[in-house]
Amino acid sequence: MTRYTIDPVTRLEGHGKIEIFTNDDGEVENVYFQVPELRGFEKFCEGRAVEEVPQIVTKICGVCPGCHHMAAGKAVDAVFGVEPTKTAKMIRELFYMAHFVHSHIAHFYALGAPDFVVGPTAPKAERNVLGVIAKVGVEIGTEVLKQRRIAQEIQALIGGHQTHVVMNVPGGVRKGIKEEERLDIVEKAKGFVEFAKFSMKIFNDVVLANKDYVDIIVNGPYNLNIHSMGLVDANNKVNFYDGRVRVVDTFGKELLTYMPNEYLDNIAERVEPWSYLKFPYLKKVGWKGFVEGQDSGVYHATPLSRLNASDGMATPVAQEEYERMYATLGGKPVNATLAMHWARLIELIYAAEHCLELALDKEITGTDLRNKMYQTPKEGVGIVEAQRGTLTHHYQTDERGLVTKANLIVGTTNNHAPISMSIKKAAQGVIKKGVKVDDGILNMVEMAFRAYDPCFSCATHSLPGKMPMIVNIRKPDSEIIQTLRRD
Amino acid sequence: MANENKPKLKMAVYWGAACGGCCVSVLDVHETLLTIIQHADLVFWPIALDTKYADVEAMEDKSIDLTLFNGAIRNSENEHMAHVLRAKSKILVAYGSCAHMGGIPGLANFSTKEELLSRVYDESPSTINPDKVRPQHEYKVPEGTLEIPNFYEDVCMLDQIVDVDYYLPGCPPQTERLVEVFLAIVSGAQLPPKGSVIGVSERAQCEECTRIKSDNRSVDRFYRPWEIEDDGVSCFIDQGVICMGSATVGGCGVRCVKGNAPCRGCYGPVPGVTDMGAKIMSTIATALNAEDENDIIKAIDSIEDAAGTFYRFSLPASKIRRKIQ
Numbered sequence: 073m074t075r076y077t078i079d080p081v082t083r084l085e086g087h088g089k090i091e092i093f094t095n096d097d098g099e100v101e102n103v104y105f106q107v108p109e110l111r112g113f114e115k116f117c118e119g120r121a122v123e124e125v126p127q128i129v130t131k132i133c134g135v136c137p138g139c140h141h142m143a144a145g146k147a148v149d150a151v152f153g154v155e156p157t158k159t160a161k162m163i164r165e166l167f168y169m170a171h172f173v174h175s176h177i178a179h180f181y182a183l184g185a186p187d188f189v190v191g192p193t194a195p196k197a198e199r200n201v202l203g204v205i206a207k208v209g210v211e212i213g214t215e216v217l218k219q220r221r222i223a224q225e226i227q228a229l230i231g232g233h234q235t236h237v238v239m240n241v242p243g244g245v246r247k248g249i250k251e252e253e254r255l256d257i258v259e260k261a262k263g264f265v266e267f268a269k270f271s272m273k274i275f276n277d278v279v280l281a282n283k284d285y286v287d288i289i290v291n292g293p294y295n296l297n298i299h300s301m302g303l304v305d306a307n308n309k310v311n312f313y314d315g316r317v318r319v320v321d322t323f324g325k326e327l328l329t330y331m332p333n334e335y336l337d338n339i340a341e342r343v344e345p346w347s348y349l350k351f352p353y354l355k356k357v358g359w360k361g362f363v364e365g366q367d368s369g370v371y372h373a374t375p376l377s378r379l380n381a382s383d384g385m386a387t388p389v390a391q392e393e394y395e396r397m398y399a400t401l402g403g404k405p406v407n408a409t410l411a412m413h414w415a416r417l418i419e420l421i422y423a424a425e426h427c428l429e430l431a432l433d434k435e436i437t438g439t440d441l442r443n444k445m446y447q448t449p450k451e452g453v454g455i456v457e458a459q460r461g462t463l464t465h466h467y468q469t470d471e472r473g474l475v476t477k478a479n480l481i482v483g484t485t486n487n488h489a490p491i492s493m494s495i496k497k498a499a500q501g502v503i504k505k506g507v508k509v510d511d512g513i514l515n516m517v518e519m520a521f522r523a524y525d526p527c528f529s530c531a532t533h534s535l536p537g538k539m540p541m542i543v544n545i546r547k548p549d550s551e552i553i554q555t556l557r558r559d
Numbered sequence: 560m561a562n563e564n565k566p567k568l569k570m571a572v573y574w575g576a577a578c579g580g581c582c583v584s585v586l587d588v589h590e591t592l593l594t595i596i597q598h599a600d601l602v603f604w605p606i607a608l609d610t611k612y613a614d615v616e617a618m619e620d621k622s623i624d625l626t627l628f629n630g631a632i633r634n635s636e637n638e639h640m641a642h643v644l645r646a647k648s649k650i651l652v653a654y655g656s657c658a659h660m661g662g663i664p665g666l667a668n669f670s671t672k673e674e675l676l677s678r679v680y681d682e683s684p685s686t687i688n689p690d691k692v693r694p695q696h697e698y699k700v701p702e703g704t705l706e707i708p709n710f711y712e713d714v715c716m717l718d719q720i721v722d723v724d725y726y727l728p729g730c731p732p733q734t735e736r737l738v739e740v741f742l743a744i745v746s747g748a749q750l751p752p753k754g755s756v757i758g759v760s761e762r763a764q765c766e767e768c769t770r771i772k773s774d775n776r777s778v779d780r781f782y783r784p785w786e787i788e789d790d791g792v793s794c795f796i797d798q799g800v801i802c803m804g805s806a807t808v809g810g811c812g813v814r815c816v817k818g819n820a821p822c823r824g825c826y827g828p829v830p831g832v833t834d835m836g837a838k839i840m841s842t843i844a845t846a847l848n849a850e851d852e853n854d855i856i857k858a859i860d861s862i863e864d865a866a867g868t869f870y871r872f873s874l875p876a877s878k879i880r881r882k883i884q
Contacts, residue, residue: 075703093702101702108707110694111576111633112675114683116666121863123785127823128871131663134580134731152785232818234587235580235731239818242785246819341685343692346705350679350686359687446785466684473783474864479683 073101076509090495090517098505103496105521107349107488117478122151122449122469123242125478129465130236132482137236138171138227139458139483142313143465145240150333150452151469152242154445159438160244162430165313166257167230167239168456169427172312173264174223175459176420179525180271181216184413187519188279192288193512208274219267222260226427229253244442257431264424265389272393272417279413280400290401293501294409294520296494297322297364299354299371301486302378303457304329309386310378310422312457318381319354322366324404328356332453335464339481351489352481362493370493373461373486374524375415380405385418387425393418409494412523449473458483460525487524494520568624568745571603571615572654573644575637576664576714577630581655584731585627588738595738598745599625616643623647625744627654627727627737631664631875632720635696635709645721650744652757656730656825658717659756661875663730665714666867668874668881672712713881714874725751727758730825730872733811756827760809763829764822765794767809773797777848780861784821795821796846801868805829806838823871834878836869 076092089106113132117125126144130137142164149156156164181204190203205213224234231237232247239245249257279285288294304318305311317335321327330338340355353359353369360368371377385391397414398404406415430436453466461483468477484491498520502513572585582604588595602623603615626648632638645651656662667675680686680693698705717723727740736758744750751757760767772794782799789795795802795816803824804816811826824835832838840859849855862868870877 073702089707091703091705102700104700104705106705106707108636109576109634110675110679110710111664112667112670112679115670115675115678118678119669119864120666120867121783123783124823124864124868124871127820128663128666131578131580131730134578134583137578137580232820233814235583238815238820246789336684339685340687341683343680343686343688343694345692345695345698346700346707348694348707348710352685355687442785444785472863477682477684479685481685 074098076503092499092503092517094503098503098507100496100500100503103492103499104346105488105492105495106347108347110348114478114480117467117475120475122148122467122473122475125467125475126240127236127238129480132480134235136171136175136458136460136483138168138231139456139463140465141231141237141240142168142456143454143458143463144467146314146332146454146456147452147465147467148240148242148454150454151449151467151473152452153447153450154243154443156244157438157440157443159248159435160441160443161314162433162436163230163245163249163441164240166249166427166430166436167227167237168313169423169430170223170226170230172423172459173268173420173427174220174227176416176423177216177220177223177267177271179459180413180416180420183522183525184416185274187515187522188285188413189274192515192519212274215267219264222263226257226260229257241442242446243444246441248439248441249437251434251437254431254434254437258428261424261428261431265421265428268417268421268424269389271420275414275417289408289410292410293498293516294494294523295407296372296409296490296497297407298368298490298493299327299357300377300380300405301371301373301462302381303455303462304382305386307386308383310382310384310419310457311386312423314456317455317462319371320381320405322364322405322407324380328354332455332464335453335455335466335481339464341481341485347488349485349488352486353489362489362496364493370489371486372490372524373457373483374412375419375459376406376409376412377461378457379415379418385422387422387429389425390418390422393421409520409523412525416525460484461486484524491521491524494524565747568599569602569622570599571623571626571644571648572601573603573605573626573628573630573640575628575630575641575658575717576633577655577657578663580731581627581629581657584655584729584734585737587734595741599741612640612643615647618647620646621649623649625650625652627652628658628717629655629731631657631661632711632715632717633664633667634711637708638711638720641717641720650724650750651717651721653717653723653726655732656728656827656872659726659728659876660827660873661714661716662825662872665716665873665875666871668713668879669867671882672710676710716875719875724753726754726756726827728756728808728825728827729758729811732758733814736810756808756830758810759826761830762809764804764807764809764811764813764816764826768794768804768813768816770794770816776846778843778846778858779848779854780858782861783863789819791819796842801839801843801862803835803839803869803871805842806832806835806869823868825872827873833876835873836866836877836879839869 074094091104093101095101129140129144185204228234231239301319303315305315318329319327341350341352357369385394449469451468463483464481466479498517502516653659802821804822807824808829828835
């Protein structure tokens with residue numbers, strides 16, 4: 073037995089770890105993906121005034137704070153039994169589209185693209201966002217930074233705080249949008265749409281036009297045949313902010329659908345003694361282990377699963393691209409993990425188009441910002457799609473609105489089992505007897521989980537896309553026989 | 560500005576129990592990063608660089624000029640890295656609310672470790688765990704022994720674990736404050752006395768806030784933010800809503816209040832104050848329309864979750880500190 077310890081996988085919060093065990097034939101026996109951190113927000117939200125919680129839970133993640141703020145805001149609406157006013161809902165959604173634009177741009181260019189634009193086995197020093205810029209040109213690189221900055225500016229304008237947004241109140245928002253601000257956002261959103269289309273073109277020209285890359289996507293060790301989850305609107309179109317959760321099975325058929333307040337009938341979480349992070353699964357199917365297939369309870373919640381779980385996109389250009397992806401990859405559902413990058417770009421187009429739609433609607437400058445028909449506070453669940461998966465916040469309160477219980481199922485948590493399985497499959501695919509485990513091999517393992525854009529690497533979103541690693545190859549008695557490092 | 564022949568500053572950024580927001584605030588220097596890297600080499604920054612723990616451990620003691628440590632101390636790994644970075648750094652800065660005062664993760668000190676673990680792994684309504692499995696520091700699997708860090712009884716701020724030179728507060732710190740502090744260091748300016756809070760103004764948030772304060776305050780009771788119709792102009796305290804601005808040092812640019820949300824004190828106490836709760840109570844007392852002690856008690860009683868509001872970012876740094884079993 074040989075043990076490969078990848079520790080730390082940097083850009084996890086604090087510390088992350090992958091343990092790969094191979095047998096005497098050099099074949100991968102087992103892989104453990106461990107998340108070594110816990111802060112316990114579920115517990116310390118207790119006792120807080122529930123309207124304060126949306127500002128507390130942003131501190132779960134400094135890169136996707138907007139997602140927690142939105143899920144919490146919706147849960148608090150439900151606690152008070154109010155629906156936000158039309159204008160308030162539009163303002164929240166506009167903010168949220170800008171949040172998606174910023175995050176998806178960063179992931180594609182800084183994390184995803186290096187493996188494709190520069191190449192999966194390119195020299196490691198070039199396989200990062202700087203390498204991407206070198207390949208596509210400084211002008212485009214500057215445009216990437218600019219579009220991301222603009223998305224952040226919109227978030228700061230609407231959200232009230234550039235990082236830890238403070239906009240939501242029960243039934244609405246604290247601040248409206250002025251007409252001159254709306255006009256400014258319209259221009260910025262037009263820029264997003266053009267930039268999103270341009271990003272798709274880069275993907276077409278660089279990735280899809282390259283047979284080798286398409287072969288890796290379709291035939292590489294990056295396939296996981298599991299169920300797909302995503303939030304959909306009344307027409308079963310992808311929606312990030314609102315709707316019902318839909319899960320389609322491994323054949324692409326609707327397996328179940330639920331409203332936020334029904335999540336406990338549909339999702340359960342498992343505890344393993346070797347990781348602080350839990351493992352959610354479909355409750356009605358049950359936990360059958362880290363296994364694929366129709367009978368498994370494992371599902372993923374990613375850009376690709378959102379597209380699999382929907383009947384299409386609610387905006388025109390995104391819809392065209394949706395149809396093209398499924399036509400190219402042989403219909404629904406798509407199980408190719410690396411197609412998550414493609415799906416993410418389709419979502420980027422949707423977020424940009426929807427951002428523009430919302431900004432063009434003058435009703436967004438309305439002054440009816442809050443529905444104050446508050447009921448006695450009691451209990452509420454809020455669900456949104458975070459960039460990295462379906463995000464559920466659930467609060468119970470006493471009659472004064474002080475939290476008595478809180479429960480959270482966070483975007484990436486949904487993907488804990490799938491990520492573990494994808495890493496194992498990739499490792500099994502590339503680490504074999506007689507194969508020298510070098511930097512290129514490590515990158516091939518790493519590509520399996522990078523596709524998920526995991527949020528425990530949350531702050532990576534504006535940074536070079538290489539994953540620095542040290543792999544110690546040990547004898548069973550733990551003596552290190554070889555150390556590989558990739559800088 | 561630094562002499563061209565002067566050796567570059569060696570700098571590190573590390574996170575303990577944190578959300579990543581502090582590292583984002585460092586990234587938000589945008590173009591100024593170009594100026595920074597003229598004067599400094601980043602030698603350790605897990606978010607951006609490939610340096611590993613082993614590489615840091617191998618560095619000479621005091622070989623890093625400046626370390627920004629963000630995040631609280633929640634587990635054995637956080638503590639270990641705090642000791643390592645203290646030994647390797649000439650200047651260790653507690654960067655951001657969590658390292659400074661415990662921050663939001665410090666709210667966990669209202670509960671015991673057992674209560675936290677029990678909530679997450681046993682009581683959570685979505686968790687099915689009939690065998691009461693808990694994550695283990697060491698766990699034997701068929702292939703070997705797996706390890707994860709020890710989860711501690713409570714949350715500490717950085718200076719409860721190691722000696723800290725300076726504090727740069729905020730959740731997260733305003734990037735402009737970081738740049739000012741950095742440029743002061745590279746320019747060779749006289750550094751403030753050890754233990755100083757840097758990157759803040761000398762006065763309270765209140766004095767930097769543009770909301771209009773009344774000269775004769777007469778608050779009868781306190782309201783939740785959603786119970787009032789905020790006029791967007793008047794001081795929150797005058798409107799009967801708890802705002803921590805009078806107890807909190809300036810430096811953030813009054814960001815939350817500009818977003819029509821009351822301050823919750825992430826920048827920490829005004830100079831000379833150690834306990835934010837005690838300070839805000841004195842502000843409240845002066846704002847009340849109180850004839851006698853009963854009126855004061857009645858008004859204070861109308862504040863929901865006073866402890867969780869007053870010590871939102873500073874529980875581990877407060878006199879309360881933590882729940883004892």
